[in-house]
Amino acid sequence: MDAVNKKCSINYSWCDPEDINFVPRKIIPEQSAVCVPLISCNRFSTELDVFLKLMPRNxxxxxxxxxxKNKIIQQTDPxxxxxxxxxxxxxxxxxLPEMHDYWASNKSLGNAAIKSAISRDIFLLLHSKLYFNYPEKLKDANKIYYIEELVSCLKHTFQKSRTESTHQSIDESMTxxxxxxxxxxxxxxxxxxREIKIWQRCDSVSGYVYDFNIYQRRESDAMADKPLCEPRRCVPPM
Incomplete structure (x- = not known):
């Protein structure tokens, strides 16, 4: 019992105390403080002002x-x-059940803001031809190549839009x-x-997402999910 108490009294550290070059990736504030937004928005800000904070114009x-190289996208503007x-x-x-329902004439089903912003045919055309990265994927690219730049942009804006909370949690989220x-x-x-796993670092009180990573299955995991044998139907010889 004394050995256990002696072992528990040892102060463990995440790194060598003599390593003065160690820089932690993230520092969480020790004192309890109210989280405040870091973006300049008020009651007079429009929807466009808030959108540009999340998705910069650049x-x-x-x-x-x-x-x-897409001729359809070339005809549009920012x-x-x-x-x-x-x-x-x-x-x-x-x-809504279907995407075209947002332009439905039924007031209880359609979305007035979307209908007044863009027509259905133009939206569906641009939505089907839009890429968030260069369309020709490289051989050694990761599995989130087509949305990698979008994920990086959102992670940057999420962290720059709100102060860090003293109570945070890291857990997986299923989409x-x-x-x-x-x-x-x-x-x-x-x-x-059927889901996509996303690791998130969130505020434990409000649920605000500071950072997230999309789980990418390894090749070994994909091979492990495959069956060792495939069922085959035996056909008697003619």
């Missing part, structure tokens, strides 16, 4: 440059592309997804069986 220009991105942002929290992607996982015992 990133929109970057998207247009990546789609320089303002119209910002409208498309804004509509996609609204669709994330205003869920429901049924499309085709190598990031998708199938967990039959979970409430959401």
């Amino acid at each position: 990133f929109v220009i970057f998207i247009l440059r990546q789609n320089s 303002s119209e592309l910002m409208i498309v991105l804004g509509c996609m942002l609204v669709m994330t929290y205003n869920r 429901k997804f049924k499309g085709r992607s190598s990031l998708k996982q199938y967990l039959p015992l979970k409430p959401i069986k």
Whole structure:
């Protein structure tokens, strides 16, 4: 028992105390303080002002440059592309059964803001041809290549828009997804069986996301999920 108490009394450290060059990746404030926004927005700010804090204009220009070979995207301008991105942002929290329902004439189903911003045909055309990175993917690129720049932009704006909280938690978040992607996982015992795992660092009180990483399955994990043998139907010889 004395040995256990002696072992517990040892002060463990994450690094060598003599290493003066060690710089931690993230420092969480020790004193309790109220988190405040770092962006200059008030009650008179418009939706466009808030959107530009989340999605800077230079990133929109970057998207247009990546789609320089696309003749359809070349005919648009940054303002119209910002409208498309804004509509996609609204669709994330205003869920409807089908995408074309946002332009429905039924007032209880359609979205007035989206209908007044852009027509349905133009939105669907730009949405189907839009790339967030150069369309020709490199052989050694990672699995989130097409959204890598978008993820980097959001992570930067999330961290620069709010002060750090003294109470934070890091945990996995499951995003429901049924499309085709190598990031998708199938967990039959979970409430959401087909999902994409995202690691998030959030404020424990408000749930604000400071940082996140999309889980990319390793090649060894993908091989482990494959069955060792495939069932075959035995056909008797003729």
